[in-house]
Amino acid sequence: MAISERKIKLQISDMDKIYDNGDGVRNINLDVYTGELVTMLGPSGCGKTTILRTIGGFLSIEKGDIAIDGKSISSLPPERRPTAMVFQSYNLWPHMSIYENLAFGLKLRKIPKDEIARRVEAMLELVKMSGSQKKYPGQLSGGQQQRIAIARSLLLQPEVLLLDEPFSALDAKIRMQMREELKKIQSELGITVVFVTHDQEEAMAISHRIVVMNKGKFEQVGTPTEIYDNPASKYVASFIGEMNFMNMDNKIIAVRPEEVKIRRGFKEGAVNGTIRTIMILGHYVDVNIQRGDDVLKSFIPRTELSDLEVGGNVHLEFGKTLEFPAEG
Ligand SMILES: Nc1ncnc2c1ncn2[C@@H]1O[C@H](COP(=O)(O)OP(=O)(O)OP(=O)(O)O)[C@@H](O)[C@H]1O
Ligand SMILES: [Mg+2]
Numbered sequence: 001m002a003i004s005e006r007k008i009k010l011q012i013s014d015m016d017k018i019y020d021n022g023d024g025v026r027n028i029n030l031d032v033y034t035g036e037l038v039t040m041l042g043p044s045g046c047g048k049t050t051i052l053r054t055i056g057g058f059l060s061i062e063k064g065d066i067a068i069d070g071k072s073i074s075s076l077p078p079e080r081r082p083t084a085m086v087f088q089s090y091n092l093w094p095h096m097s098i099y100e101n102l103a104f105g106l107k108l109r110k111i112p113k114d115e116i117a118r119r120v121e122a123m124l125e126l127v128k129m130s131g132s133q134k135k136y137p138g139q140l141s142g143g144q145q146q147r148i149a150i151a152r153s154l155l156l157q158p159e160v161l162l163l164d165e166p167f168s169a170l171d172a173k174i175r176m177q178m179r180e181e182l183k184k185i186q187s188e189l190g191i192t193v194v195f196v197t198h199d200q201e202e203a204m205a206i207s208h209r210i211v212v213m214n215k216g217k218f219e220q221v222g223t224p225t226e227i228y229d230n231p232a233s234k235y236v237a238s239f240i241g242e243m244n245f246m247n248m249d250n251k252i253i254a255v256r257p258e259e260v261k262i263r264r265g266f267k268e269g270a271v272n273g274t275i276r277t278i279m280i281l282g283h284y285v286d287v288n289i290q291r292g293d294d295v296l297k298s299f300i301p302r303t304e305l306s307d308l309e310v311g312g313n314v315h316l317e318f319g320k321t322l323e324f325p326a327e328g
Pocket of ligand 1: 043045046047198
């Protein structure tokens with residue numbers, strides 16, 4: 001089904017959330033479709049958590065509206081919103097067992113005991129934590145704790161799941177494993193998710209669409225491929241993936257490292273340079289070329305490395321390039 005034919009689950013319209021000191025987010029408009037995973041991506045302080053908290057009801061908004069399934073939720077307290085939020089860390093109650101942590105919300109909803117036990121067990125299986133009912137959070141690794149935190153929020157069967165950098169405290173390898181599991185669970189359950197990260201690779205890997213944020217505003221909203229291939233601004237181009245920028249004829253020319261081909265020797269009229277470093281990173285090689293004061297980056301397959309050496313003079317050929325207006 002084309003995404004435009006899908007039902008809107010979450011709608012944020014003309015929303016402002018400004019703190020007393022003037023910081024915050026302005027003029028936020030976003031539709032998230034049922035079953036979609038949308039990621040807010042941007043540097044520290046750009047307003048990602050602020051938006052997530054307004055959706056969850058932990059912050060009130062000054063202007064605009066937030067609706068789920070067409071109904072405004074802006075005036076509801078967090079516990080009456082059909083949302084569940086997982087924070088960066090400290091999600092579990094340390095004095096409760098894993099079972100009690102998971103069962104808590106269901107008990108409040110007066111679900112029968114044996115039904116709770118059944119749901120908890122099924123959920124633990126889904127997040128690959130079967131058999132951990134009797135343990136305490138302190139006996140689990142960071143990654144396992146976050147899995148339980150996600151399990152707990154999924155048990156509440158929220159219409160929209162809000163995840164604020166849930167994997168940022170984990171080391172790189174576990175983080176990659178967790179993101180894969182989250183993606184699998186998300187598509188299996190068809191749940192609608194708003195995910196927050198400042199890690200562009202994580203955003204590229206798991207999202208249906210990415211919102212690139214800059215200083216409280218949206219810079220671009222699009223699929224990972226749209227954003228990677230056609231960044232709307234120099235900011236987006238530099239934030240997502242690796243990008244070379246060159247000042248040429250009062251314009252900024254941008255080219256991805258995989259679009260930079262290296263040829264031996266200088267050539268008149270071409271972009272000439274000298275190889276500065278060669279780093280073999282597995283199946284591809286990261287080659288840095290000094291060109292005047294600039295360093296340009298090229299990714300080439302290992303098979304193309306043979307006749308290149310550090311200090312060698314080369315000229316560059318570019319595949320796809322992008323153009324941005326000169327700054328200033
Ligand atoms: N309670 C608050 N009172 C005043 N200003 C705040 C408050 N919370 C956040 N801010 C400011 O609002 C802006 C956005 O903060 P927010 O926490 O949403 O950023 P973020 O994108 O989540 O950053 P990070 O990646 O570091 O978590 C920042 O400039 C921050 O200093
Ligand atoms: Mg944050």
